[in-house]
Amino acid sequence: MFERYTEGARRTIFFARYEAAQTGSPYIDTEHILLGLLREDRALCNRLLPDVNYESIRKELHAAIEEGKKTALSADLPLSNASKRVLAFGAEEAVRLAHRHIGTEHLLLGLLREEKQLAAGLLRERGADLTKLRLEISQLPTPWSSGKVLPSPRLGNDFEIVEIHGERWNGEYIREIVKTFRKFNWYWxxxxxxxxxxxxxxxxxxxxxxxxxxxxxxxxxxxxxxxxxxxxxxxxxxxxxxxxxxxxxxxxxxxxxxxxxxxxxxxxxx
Ligand SMILES: [Zn+2]
Structure with missing residues (x-):
């Protein structure tokens, strides 16, 4: 399921699980993914969601729910059905943008598309708009998220792989980033x-x-x-x-x- 996920997107899910465990939730719900995203990719959130702040959302959520017993982080909390749809929407958004990777930026769009859920409501209250964000994300330097490709047996031929220090990276990402840095004509x-x-x-x-x-x-x-x-x-x-x-x-x-x-x-x- 997570093969095409960037490291940032994976960490978002990891943090989401942590947030869910903190409140004793039996599922990873959309609001936990939102908190995970705010924690993981501050650069993206500052850029696209200037009025969305991790602390304020966390406070609002914690005030609204009766805090359950904290679940141990190792407990394998499942994704709620809404969260599964968020991930599916995220993958769809990546396809729509012709991105091979699924990153934090696509998860953000996925959250907004699951309209009736808490996360989308919290985002909309703070001015987030799906159409506008889609446009802004299409104009981000691509790929926005780290191009590090994590080992996966199902990687197939989707990526051109380059190795750096023995780790596998998306070759396209490396070429893009080198092209960007070359524009500056720095002397190294x-x-x-x-x-x-x-x-x-x-x-x-x-x-x-x-x-x-x-x-x-x-x-x-x-x-x-x-x-x-x-x-x-x-x-x-x-x-x-x-x-x-x-x-x-x-x-x-x-x-x-x-x-x-x-x-x-x-x-x-x-
Ligand atoms: Zn290096």
Whole structure:
């Protein structure tokens, strides 16, 4: 059922199960999928649903239901029939948009199509409109969600697979993302990764990479070497300094972002 799901969509379902368990619900219902989505893909929700906020929806839901006994997360909570239809609608929306993957954006449309359910009502109350969202989603960079392809025996020939660090990715997604980054004409310099300085706010330790804040020494202090890790822009491979894992210690940078050597050499250098 979940073969074509992106990692984000799978995590949405995982979080939905968690939300259902939290309230002792015997099913994963549409409102749990909505909460899972708000938790998983904040970037999408901020962009498309500026008036929908995880905390406010969660509060409203928790006030409306009598909290049951929490179910252990491992309990295999089934999807309600409405939730199953949401997933089916999501798959339909992906087809309509000619997307091979099913991502968080399609689940959102699926939620709205299951009109009589709580999730759709909550979304509509906050200004979400199916027709408008369809249009906006069709204009998102594609694929919106991560193109990582999770191992599946039924993958078939649907995808062109490329391997990065031994993991399988959707080749089309990688090509798209490389094309996007190439537009910027960055110079990628191969070098050893090293920590960089950050500024921390004294009152709560909040971190910024804007070092000019340190001039305000009453409120901020410089933390030398406080930035401990970066991630490859494409595959999220971690770059950090470690004697045990020298392969994480070298990459290509434009001075701000990083690419792992494998992504650079496979997709950019060619
Ligand atoms: Zn990479």
């Amino acid at each position: 310099n191969r070098c050893a990764w090293r920590e960089s300085d950050v500024v921390a706010r004294v009152s709560d330790g909040a971190i910024s990479r804007d070092l000019s804040l340190a001039a305000d020494s009453a409120n901020f202090r410089l933390v030398a070497g406080g930035w401990k890790k970066d991630e490859c822009l494409i595959c999220q491979w971690e770059l950090f300094r470690s004697e045990d894992h020298p392969e994480h210690g070298i990459g290509y940078t434009n001075g701000r972002e990083w690419l792992c050597t494998e992504c650079y050499e496979k997709f950019f250098a060619s």
